[in-house]
Amino acid sequence: MEKVQETAEKIRTMEIRGAGRIAKAAAEAIRDYAAGLEAASMEEFAASIQEVSSFLIGTRPTAVSLPNAVKLASRYSSENVEEARQEIITNANLFIERADRALEKIGKIGSRRIQDGDVIMTHCNSHAALSIITTAFEAGKDISVLATESRPRRQGLLTIRHLNDFSIPTTLIVDSAVRYYMKRVDKVIVGADAIAANGALVNKIGTSQLALAAHEARKSFMVAAETFKFSPNTIVGNPIEIEERDSDEVVNPSVLADLPHVRVRNPAFDFTPSEYIDMIVTDIGIIPPAMAYTVIKEHLGWELGEI
Ligand SMILES: O=P(O)(O)OC[C@H]1O[C@H](OP(=O)(O)O)[C@H](O)[C@@H]1O
Known part of the structure; x- marks a missing residue:
């Protein structure tokens, strides 16, 4: 959570800024948080991801790239903690790659x-x-x-x-x-x-x-x-x-x-x-x-x- 808080603070103070950069930073924060999340049950895992998602989305209200990135990165369908974790890592990485490619295109x-x-x-x-x-x-x-x-x-x-x-x-x-x-x-x-x-x-x-x-x-x-x-x-x-x-x-x-x-x-x-x-x-x-x-x-x- 410490790294998420750090990213959130950087977005809030505009050390990280620009709608695209904010989106990528949020996707990275979700990915790294999910990777290290210790959860005893799926309910716990889901609640923690939800909490961190809302926290990141709340940092700046206008750039819609932020909630879009968080939602796309934090998607998972599995009911198993390990599988859900991998889904989030994959989805976040996909989002980041897509964002880089989008700029080139x-x-x-x-x-x-x-x-x-x-x-x-x-x-x-x-x-x-x-x-x-x-x-x-x-x-x-x-x-x-x-x-x-x-x-x-x-x-x-x-x-x-x-x-x-x-x-x-x-x-x-x-x-x-x-x-x-x-x-x-x-x-x-x-x-x-x-x-x-x-x-x-x-x-x-x-x-x-x-x-x-x-x-x-x-x-x-x-x-x-x-x-x-x-x-x-x-x-x-x-x-x-x-x-x-x-x-x-x-x-x-x-x-x-x-x-x-x-x-x-x-x-x-x-x-x-x-x-x-x-x-x-x-x-x-x-x-x-x-x-x-x-x-x-x-x-x-x-x-x-x-x-
Ligand atoms: O995603 P890219 O194209 O970099 O930036 C898009 C927009 O984000 C910026 O907002 P701020 O400076 O973060 O408030 C500017 O308004 C800029 O036009």
């Missing part, structure tokens, strides 16, 4: 949409979006990137470092410069924390501003998302919860000490309606947002359970 598929000379705008730090950009560059396409700072956590700094490592010409801009620069952009590529059954995107706060500005300027808006970023719960009407993080991330508490009438809000994500999304690049191909329901039902193979 998204990179390959999405890079075919990138043309020589393209100026690409990206937001925050998405490994899926970066997979498309770096794959296109490595294929010899002459591209450049405009990367937003992504306040308050400034994950844009991770993005510019990554792009610099690939020698991709990159310009860092503040979030409020997005519309100002949009006329120079050919394509916007962002990642996803969750995609709802109606094709709406949930991603880092500010994403919807990029989408609006791209729509206004008639620029293409692409989302890079593994199929495990689609939200089964939204089919049965459950909304996606937007995580609100500590105000300390926005402003030093000392600034607020003598401002009793001021409060700070810090939502970590926002919604981009499907009509602003041109395509979603997934590991099973490029789809329009209207196909989100089909991905959840047919590809993710999700049971609807109790309605």
